Amino acid sequence: MAEIGMRRAFINTVNYYKNFYPVRNYSVYPPNFIDAVWKNEEVDKIIETKNEMEIKLMRVKAAPTHATCSVFFDHDVHLFTNHLMKKGNRKLAKELVNEAFVRIKRIQLKKYYDAPPDEADKIELDPVKIFHEALRNVTPVLTTRSVIHSGVKYQIPTVVFPKMAKFLGMKFIIDAAGGKDKRDRFYASLAHILLSAYENKGLAVQKKLDLHKFCDANRVYAHYRWT
Template sequence: GHSYFARLSIFRYILGIILPVIKIVMAASTVGSSVLRVKNVFSRKLCSVYTTPVRTSIYSKMYVDPIPDKTKLEELKASGEAEHLRFVPVKATPSDVTTSVFYDATLHKFINLLMRKGEKALARENIELALFNVKRIQLAKYNRATDEERSQIECNPLTILHKALENCRPVMELSPIKRGGITYQVPVPITQNRSRFLSMKWMIDAVNDKDQKVRFYDQLAKELLDAYKNQGRVVKKKHELHKQCEANKAYAHYRWS
């Protein structure tokens, strides 16, 4: 009987030593996991704030873009700026750049943006047919007009394309910025390239949102003529974006805070 109670007391003594140690270990592991979670969250927040995606280039900042346009070269020579550019390294000319009088950079960009799955010939054909329809519509209007009205009618489809895309270009857009657990739509200015991209993208999206019975190039011709007159769905979308930027101008300081 005495040995039983002796063993029981020893067991209780050992258990009294082990249980606090187990509690300390469990508490330490809980604190460690919490610290690790806080560290991971802080790292993600820090990376989202201080890292910016950058498109790298094989050329340094001292390299300048090539100027294949002969007219611009003549202007540089006349202004004297060409003497400075003679000793500046120049980037390699892209393979799709040409000095042909038929080359149009905006049209080429529009074709590339419209292309899907590498079918560039199909994209070029659709845009050429759309420009042909624009030319046909404007010529019909020109022939019906009086001599006074004809001077106001533009028949060059490339000029209409440039003017239409220019009328669709936004100057600002909304950027989601998170502050205090809340995501704000902050108005920010955009670059010329971004503005040109959005105008072309909106134009393509508006043309794709059409009736199935209407051909793509017919709808594209209609949207180009509407945008040329500063009307249509794409111009309306630009104005709506500018109104949203105006409504959210109170959040503009979140760009720097």
């Protein structure tokens, strides 16, 4: 019993000090392992720059679960699906995105067939291209961060990094689609939001503009970035 008590005390002590000292997560792969390459253009580049024997002797890490060389794979769509996913239900998130793309395709095809011949060629039919343009239109260039100065918290405007800007753009789209009429299906609202953002209007674009206006209103606090 004494041994069990000492073991418990040791474990409790270790768990206590874990809260004060950062834990470094070591990689399961040694440093001489290289990242897996699955894109065709990157594979061709490696073959051109290295000889066959050197390639055979390379030690490669396991490829991520989403790795594919399919021509239908799009990194931004995959990233958007991950942001949309809740409780690890990736299948549902993929179905919602695919259904939204199907609805976009049908809407654009109807516009294409109803439009005059000279205007039909200007109508974009590819949902992925529409998604990219919509994401570009809702991506902010400024954001705010909290800074405490003299005991007062200020929202300081600052330039947003590319990854964070893309995340905010996707968040604006998802929030705008989720805030639509609850009687509509989510994928229908998502398709409507993407088409509106593609035309540089709609609720998602308004969220970006509101953020920029908030940054402009707080520009008097910009000098607190260096304090």
